[in-house]
Amino acid sequence: MMPQAAIAAHRARALSPERPVVRGTSANPDTYFQSREAANPWYAQTYRHVSEAMTQFAALTGRQYQPFEYYGHPDAERVAILMGSAIGTCEEVIDALLARGEKVGMVKVRLFRPFSAMHLLEVLPASVQKIAVLDRTKEPARRPSRCIWT
Known part of the structure; x- marks a missing residue:
């Protein structure tokens, strides 16, 4: 379902002692809530994306699942x-x-x-x-x- 190159690229971004980086965000209380609310549209799409992935999974395996x-x-x-x-x-x-x-x-x-x-x-x-x-x-x-x- 997922191209191997995409998986490898994603894994290359992982935290590792060989490639140390600092990640994350810092927000003060006056902007933190706004940034969290701005993420809501992305979470609202989760159901659709998961349903689509389950349909693709069914096409490959014959096993059908729904959320x-x-x-x-x-x-x-x-x-x-x-x-x-x-x-x-x-x-x-x-x-x-x-x-x-x-x-x-x-x-x-x-x-x-x-x-x-x-x-x-x-x-x-x-x-x-x-x-x-x-x-x-x-x-x-x-x-x-x-x-x-x-």
């Missing part, structure tokens, strides 16, 4: 939202509950940051009444603010 993927009953009343290694386990649970006739589903989060609430809402069925947001993590000194629901 938010819905799985389950088309008229689900209960939905779990999760990401990471818990997705496979949750799919099995969804399949078992669907086999029992329950209207359940899940949303797989593939793009966490920057988070797009608008695109998440687009994949949720209009019939959803209850949502469970799940996060599976084990990190030393983990605080609740490190979870998916932040």
Whole structure:
């Protein structure tokens, strides 16, 4: 997907003891916030760029991914939202509950940051009444603010 020359050029810019440089910016409080706000349009384009890259990946591999993927009953009343290694386990649970006739589903989060609430809402069925947001993590000194629901 990526030309090897572009990868090599990017890696050549990396920090290295052989090529020491000082990088970064310094901004006083009066201009820092303005510069951070000026970056917003770039972050707003992330979803589109990631979606396009996922489409290119699918063309090469046959495996299709989207930043938010819905799985389950088309008229689900209960939905779990999760990401990471818990997705496979949750799919099995969804399949078992669907086999029992329950209207359940899940949303797989593939793009966490920057988070797009608008695109998440687009994949949720209009019939959803209850949502469970799940996060599976084990990190030393983990605080609740490190979870998916932040």
